[in-house]
Amino acid sequence: MKASVTKGLGQGFVVEEVDLADPVGHEVRVKVQASGLCHSDLSVATFIGGEFPVVLGHEVAGVVVGVGPEVTQVRVGEHVVGSLIQYCGACVNCLGGRTHICLDPEHTLRAPGQAPRISWNGSPVAQGMGLGGFAQEALIHENQLAVVPDEMPWAPAALIGCGVLTGAGAVLNSAGVQQGETVVVIGAGGVGMNAVSGARIAGAEKVIVTDIEDGKLERAKAFGATHVVNSRTTDPVEAVRGITGNGADHVFDFVGARPVTAQGMQMLAKGGGLYLIGVSANDAGVDVNAIAALSASQKVQGVYMGSSNLKRDIPFYASMYLQGRMNLDDLVSREIGLADIEAGYESLKDGSTARVVITDFS
Template sequence: MLTGAGSVLNGARVRPGESVAVIGVGGVGLNAIGAARIAGASPIIAVDVRDGVLRRARAFGATDVVNSSCADAVAAVRELTGGGVRHALDVVGVAATAEQALRMTALGGGVHLVGLAAGRAHLKLSLPRLLLEQKRIQGLVMGSGDPRRDIPRYADLYLRGRMNLDDLVSRRIGLHEIDAGYAALRDPDVARVVITSF
C-alpha cells in the first residue's frame, strides 16, 4: 500500500487527466493503479504477462490492459495514448521492464522505478535522446512516503470507499502458517496474504 499508492501520489505526483502505465500488476502495482484512479489519471494502463492479474487490475481502476507476453507493450501503450504516457511506473524491477517504461513515456514524461532491482541490473540510456525527449527518471523507495502521514490518509480513503483494499486480500492465515503464506505469494492468482490471528 505505502509503496504502490505512495509512488503515484507522493513520488510521481500524478495529476488529473495525466496518463499512467503500470508495469507489473502484483499487490504493489494494483495499489499504484488504485491511486492513479484516485488522482484522476486517464488513461490508466496495466501491463503484465498474466491475464488473471490484468482482469483484477480493472477492478482497481485500469482503463486498459496489455498482456506483454503476446503484444509489444511499448507499441500498445503508445498506440493507446497517441504517443506515450505522462508517467510509466516499473514495479517489476528488471532492466527489460525499466527500458520498456522509458520507451513508452511521452515527451517530458516521467519514468518511476518502483520495483527493487537486483544488484547487477543496469539501464542503458541514450543521453542525447534523454535530453531531447526531456524525460525524468526517478527511483522511489517505499513510495517516497511518510507512514505517519500516509497510513491515516490511506485508511481514510479506504473507509470512505475510495481505495480498494478488500480485493487485495487473497488469503487470510494465522501466524503459524507464515511459511505457507510466503509460498502462496508465488501463485499469480494471490495478490496478498494477511495474517489475522496469532
C-alpha cells in the same frame, strides 16, 4: 508471548515463547491484530540474511496496550498501523518533510548496549525493520506508527504500511501525477495494484497496466485499470503508444528487469518520467541516452517507499478505503494463523493470491 522466530538463513518461521521488554522512551507496545506477508521478509529469511534469530513481519496493525514515558503521539487503546520507514524527526531531510530519506533512521531502534526489545531463553532476538510484526505483541518507536480510525478493518489496515505506501505513494508523492495525465503500471502485483488506486485518486485519465499473466490483468481492472496489456503476447511499447498517441506521462516499473525497464523508457511521452520501484535482479536498471532524454525533457527517478510521510499518508489511505475510494479488500486473498507463515508464503506462488495476512495469533 508467542512470536514466529527465524533462527537462521533457510530455517523458516517457528513459533516460540519469547519475552518482550517494557516500553522505554518513545516506545509503544502494540497488541498485533493483523500482519501481512510481504515478499521481502521471505527474501531476508531465505537468501538476503541479516541478524539471526529475528522476528520478521513489517506490515502490522494493532491496538496500543502500553506506552513509554516520552510517548506523545499515540495513546493506549488507539488503533495503529506500523511502517518500516524509520526517521528521527530532527535531521535536515526530516525537517524538510522528507522523512523517507532520514539521515538517522537508526534513531527509532534501541542503541547498542541497551537491553534488547525481544529475548528468547535470555538471549537477544533481532526485530525486523524496527517492527517484528510476526508476534502477538510488538514494541515499536512511536515514529514508526500512525493512528487509524477504529472502524478500519485489521487485515487491509496492515497492508497500508508497506505495499500501499509504496504503490500509491509512487504515484501521488514521487511522481505527483495530475488529473488528466496518462499512467503506465508495469507489473500487476500486490504493490502495482496500489499504484493503480493512486492513479485513480489522482484523476489520471488513462491507467494502463502491463503484466505477463492474464489473471493479474483481470484483477487490475477491479482496481481501476482503464487498459490492460499482456506483454507476453503483445508488444507493450506499441500498445502504449497506440493507446496514448504521444506516449505516457508517467511509467512505474514494479518489475525491475533490464529489458522491461528499457521498454518503460520507450513508452515515455515528451516531459515524461520513469520511476524505478521493483528490483528482480542485481543488474536492474536502464541506459539513458542523454540526447534523447534532454531533447524530450524526460527523467528517471528511483523511488523508496513511495516518498511517503507515514504520519500523513497512512491515515489518508485508511480514509480513502473507508470512503470506498481505494480497493484494499481484493488485496487480502487469505487470512492465516501465526503458525502458518511458511504455508502462507507458499500459497503466494499461486498467481491468484495477492496478499496473505495473519489475523489469528492464538
